Amino acid sequence: MVTRRAFLSLVGAAGAAGVATVAGIQLLPGESAPTGDPVVRYGKENCARCRMTISDARFAAAWREPGGKEKHFDDIGCMVLLQRDNGVPETTQFWVNDYETETWLDAASASYVLSKAIDSPMAYGIAASATPDRAEALSKRFESATVSMWDGLDSSVAARG
Template sequence: MSRFSLLLLAALAAVLFLGGCEKRDWREPAKVHWDRDMCERCKMAISERKYAAEVVDPTTHKHYKFDDIGCAVLWFEEDGVPWKEKAIIWVKDGATGRWIDARKAWYSTVKITPMGYGFTAYADKEAAQKDGGEVIDFSEMARRVLKRGR
């Protein structure tokens, strides 16, 4: 095989390899490897699909995964995260399992969650009301988590 043919083959392989890499928007949630990824705060395996949360640092684009929204709220405080107000926070919708904006979500207060904080997120207030119990917004949920503490 000629030197030119080898260079051409190497270039083609590089294009195929790099072309196969999917470019993902850093603002979107990263893939969770269920039962393998660990909660950033409590180090438990993330396995309950309806309660997972993810935080994205808007400056470094780093993703932090949590098994319960309560862990995410406490992590902000315990670690003194200076960018918490600018953070992108995702949480799984208790009805659909889709990622939703945690700050816009409604939270029901009646489920048993992985770390026992008891908040299930919903995109729609009506869906949260169907769960029974009280329905609160993100600010109230965070206040209650911080009041309860560790």
């Protein structure tokens, strides 16, 4: 027979574990941070900055902090602004999706096409490409497009919004 006190202790522990699981807190000792590409649940997950549903993989972006916590974004501009406004640990990893292939790229090594004609979810008008040559080719498809690298995005995004 379980006493009332034992029952309440079990229920409390189960509740705490459930809340921690929902909150994404890792409880198990020795568990390592996630590795590999981020996993975004398109159509079911909201942008960490603007709260809009992430639905267009061409513009998706993500970061993973050293402890494994990920943030996902519907627009590259949202990620750039949240990083600028809140700051992140120095060893945070950043990803952007390639506009044409919808595969994850390391954000620091990607090239970016900027144009008001690029219809990104939050209208920052940024599309990522794997190489500078591919970015140059992609830029020809959009009016008044320019090509930038990761270091130049902050000022470009700030000017847009």
